[in-house]
Amino acid sequence: MTKPQLLLPAKSFPSLKCALKYADCIYFGTTDITMRKRTGFKKSQIKKVVQMCHEKGKKAYLTVNTVVYNKDIKKLQKIISIAKEAKVDALIVWDPAAIEIAKSKNMEIHISTQANISNYQSCNFYQKLGAKRIVLSRELELKEIKKIKKDTSVEIEAFVHGAMCISISGRCHLSTYLTGKSANCGECTQPCRREYFLTNAEGEKIQCDGKYLLSAKDLCMIEYMPELIKAGIDAFKVEGRLRDARYVSVVGRCYREAIDSYFNKTFTKQKAKEWKNQLGEVYNRGFSTGFYFGNPGKEDLTLHNAGNVSKKKRIFCGYVDNYYSKAKVMEVRLTDNSLKIGDEMIVEGNTTYIEGKIESITLEEKFVDKGEKTQIVGVGLNEKARKNDKVYIIKDAK
Incomplete structure (x- = not known):
């Protein structure tokens, strides 16, 4: 059985320094054509990021994964050209324009979770387009992931930790509707983390269990590493390009230890409990297993507090x-x-x-x-x- 890669996020050089201690691969973005536009590296820093990764024997993946409009094509071409010159190991993309430009540069392609790939036939479709890896939809149960792995030869990657979006694969229009800032272009204002009230036709408030009715808890699969490894997932991904370096350090260390302990046969439920407790000491909104074992219920929402509940x-x-x-x-x-x-x-x-x-x-x-x-x-x-x-x-x- 092949050990899965651990992918950690980096929004800055301090985050990158922490990630390189534990990750097999780093994923990062710039402030253009990426789902986390408000943070990231300058295009002029891409080469340095890649060099730092390669010096440690790690791979560097660049996210270029927003919706692409006509006005974005020249910027897209420039970013991918810079990535090619900097020897970025793979591009995380999903828009056909980004795929085509990446292919024209002979760059390795990973299909972003924004594509909402939820079945093996879609995996095979993107593989025929040249994709080496698929970042699966976060709305998949583990049994569906096993089915996909069985019926496709393309590499599959799955999120194991971090923030969850209330919309399918992050395809949310609420931010655009309320604030004019598009989540699909990397400018999400996170209206799902606000308080909401239900009212009737007369404007009277209807009592409900909580105020944060759209706010999902964070994904945390540290206790289920054996099950995910046995499913044949090729890479485990930690969400967190908006998080600070300490988050990357703690989360990266816990998942590195969990993966390694499975392969050296020292993984125990007690260890998993201790790792989860440590994960609770950095930014989180409470923990959930997401869709891995069935559709989430109200217990998977942060009904009473949409902010950080870390210890x-x-x-x-x-x-x-x-x-x-x-x-x-x-x-x-x-x-x-x-x-x-x-x-x-x-x-x-x-x-x-x-x-x-x-x-x-x-x-x-x-x-x-x-x-x-x-x-x-x-x-x-x-x-x-x-x-x-x-x-x-x-x-x-x-």
């Missing part, structure tokens, strides 16, 4: 003013919050991502237990921090 929260403390490499100390300006010895700390910047516990703090050349808001303190750090990097601590959410 931990990231608190911004201040900025790095300097880093002294010989002393291995960063100078931190505490603009917003205090920090103390033993705190779990994150230092993050345009290219920096460092995690660890605070072991030493100095104030005016004296060791102290705590740095207070408005103070400038020295914090011991073995890795290089950069001026204006942001310093966070992780605390219990309660």
Whole structure:
């Protein structure tokens, strides 16, 4: 049995740094022709992203997966040409225009989940068009995925963790209707995460169980890795190109350990429970198994809270003013919050991502237990921090 690939998202260089520790492949986008336009890399950074992946022996997949209009064709051609030159390993596409341009450049093609592929015949159709891999619809039961795998020779990829859309394969028009921002062009304003009320013809509110009537819980399949591996899925995908680097780090590590433990025969239900608990410490809206074991019910909606329910929260403390490499100390300006010895700390910047516990703090050349808001303190750090990097601590959410 072949070990499935683990695909992790990257929206920034800190996220990429975290993903490369655990992923087999990275998927990323720019700010054009991608389903997460509000975040992503500049087109000029594609080459660097690919180089970083290849240096670690990982593959880099570029998402070019929105609806494509006439006005977008030139941008589409430019992005794919840049991707070709940068040696991107595959393009995640679904619009026929994107498929045709990718084929003209002899680039590997993966069909995006936006195509809503839900049966083996559709898989075979796209394979004939040149696709090497199909990212299946998220609305499939596991038994249907097994059937597809049995009746097609194309590689199949499935989401195992992250946000779920209330619409089929993300094909939502509610954002366009309410705000003029198209989800299908990467500008979703997430109206499904808002409060809604039911009213009758007279305008009277009808009582219902909850206010967030369209908000789905996040997918989490960490407990069912053995079943998914046995189904023959070629690649497991984690959603999260809007999430921070810590999310990528924690989720990537948990799924890497889960996959590896199955193959070295150490996977247990207790381990899965511990991984799920750790996943609950980063951004999530509550967990569900989605459509894998049948149609979701109201228990799979976040009826009373559409926001983050993680057990931990990231608190911004201040900025790095300097880093002294010989002393291995960063100078931190505490603009917003205090920090103390033993705190779990994150230092993050345009290219920096460092995690660890605070072991030493100095104030005016004296060791102290705590740095207070408005103070400038020295914090011991073995890795290089950069001026204006942001310093966070992780605390219990309660």
